[in-house]
Amino acid sequence: MSHSWDYSTQGGPDKWAEHFPIANGARQSPINIIPSQAQFDSSLKPLKIQYDPSRSKDILNNGHTFQVTFLDDNDSTILTGGPITGTYRLKQFHCHWGGSDNNGSEHTVDGVKYPCELHLVHWNTKYANFNEALNKSDGLAVIGVFLKIGSANPRLQKVLDVFGAIKAKGQQTTFPNFDPKNLLPASLNFWTYEGSLTTPPLYESVTWIVLKDPISVSSTQMQQFRKLLFTSAGETPLCMCNNYRPPQPIKGRKVRANFK
Numbered sequence: 281m282s283h284s285w286d287y288s289t290q291g292g293p294d295k296w297a298e299h300f301p302i303a304n305g306a307r308q309s310p311i312n313i314i315p316s317q318a319q320f321d322s323s324l325k326p327l328k329i330q331y332d333p334s335r336s337k338d339i340l341n342n343g344h345t346f347q348v349t350f351l352d353d354n355d356s357t358i359l360t361g362g363p364i365t366g367t368y369r370l371k372q373f374h375c376h377w378g379g380s381d382n383n384g385s386e387h388t389v390d391g392v393k394y395p396c397e398l399h400l401v402h403w404n405t406k407y408a409n410f411n412e413a414l415n416k417s418d419g420l421a422v423i424g425v426f427l428k429i430g431s432a433n434p435r436l437q438k439v440l441d442v443f444g445a446i447k448a449k450g451q452q453t454t455f456p457n458f459d460p461k462n463l464l465p466a467s468l469n470f471w472t473y474e475g476s477l478t479t480p481p482l483y484e485s486v487t488w489i490v491l492k493d494p495i496s497v498s499s500t501q502m503q504q505f506r507k508l509l510f511t512s513a514g515e516t517p518l519c520m521c522n523n524y525r526p527p528q529p530i531k532g533r534k535v536r537a538n539f540k
C-alpha cells in the first residue's frame with residue numbers, strides 16, 4: 281500500500297524521509313540553480329522536442345497536482361538531444377505552484393522563486409514502459425519551465441479552462457488535441473543536472489532539464505490554479521497550492537549549461 285504524503289506541516293517535505301529515506305539521498309530534487317556556478321558544456325546537443333498533439337489524452341486531479349497524460353505507445357511524442365542519450369517519450373505534464381505569486385516553483389535561480397513551475401515528464405524507451413523506467417538512474421527526463429507573472433498566457437488558458445471539471449481529487453476529464461510545445465519559451469537554453477522525482481517515492485531517476493527562460497502567466501490565471509482542491513468531493517475543501525518541495529542539498533553535483 282503506498283504511504284500517504286502531502287505538503288502539510290504534519291505530512292509534508294520535512295517528514296517525507298520517515299517513510300521515504302531516499303529523501304536524504306545524494307541526488308535529490310529540486311535544487312537552487314546558481315548560474316555563475318553552472319559549467320558551460322559545448323558537448324551538450326540542442327534539445328529536440330517533437331510532440332504530436334493528437335497524443336494528449338486526459339487531465340486528472342491526482343490530489344497533489346493536475347496532470348495531463350499522453351498516449352505513449354509509439355515514438356510520435358519524443359524528446360532527444362540535450363544531455364540525454366536515446367529517445368524519451370512524453371508521459372505527462374503537471375505543475376507546482378504557491379499560495380501567492382511570491383512562491384511556488386520547486387527549482388529556484390539564485391534563490392529566486394517563481395509563482396509556478398511546469399514539468400514535462402519523459403521516460404527512456406530503453407525500458408519497456410514508464411513504470412519500468414520510473415526507478416532507473418537514467419529512466420526519466422523532465423523539462424522544467426518557470427512561469428513568471430506577466431501577460432495572460434492564452435495557451436495555458438486552454439488547460440485552466442477545464443479545471444472546473446477536475447476541481448476535486450480523483451476527478452478527470454478528456455483533454456484531446458493539446459500541444460504542450462506551445463507551453464515552451466522561444467529559447468530552449470537550459471541547465472541540466474542529475475536528480476530525482478520531487479515527490480514521493482523520490483526515485484533518483486531524473487535527468488533534469490530546466491529551461492532558463494520563463495513563460496508568462498497572469499496573476500488572475502494563478503488564482504485559477506488555486507481553485508483546485510487537494511481534497512476529494514464531499515471532504516472539507518483544502519485549496520491546492522504550495523504543492524512544491526523546497527530546494528535540496530546539491531551534495532557536490534555539477535550543473536551544466538548549454539549556453540554561455
Ligand SMILES: NS(=O)(=O)c1ccc(NCc2ccco2)c([N+](=O)[O-])c1
Pocket residue numbers: 372399401414422476477478479480481486
Ligand atoms: N515533480 S516530478 O516531475 O519530479 C514527478 C514526481 C513524481 C512522479 N510520480 C510519482 C509516482 C510514481 C509512482 C507513484 O507515484 C512523477 N511522475 O510520475 O512523472 C513526476
Ligand SMILES: [Zn+2]
Pocket residue numbers: 374375376399478
Ligand atoms: Zn513535478
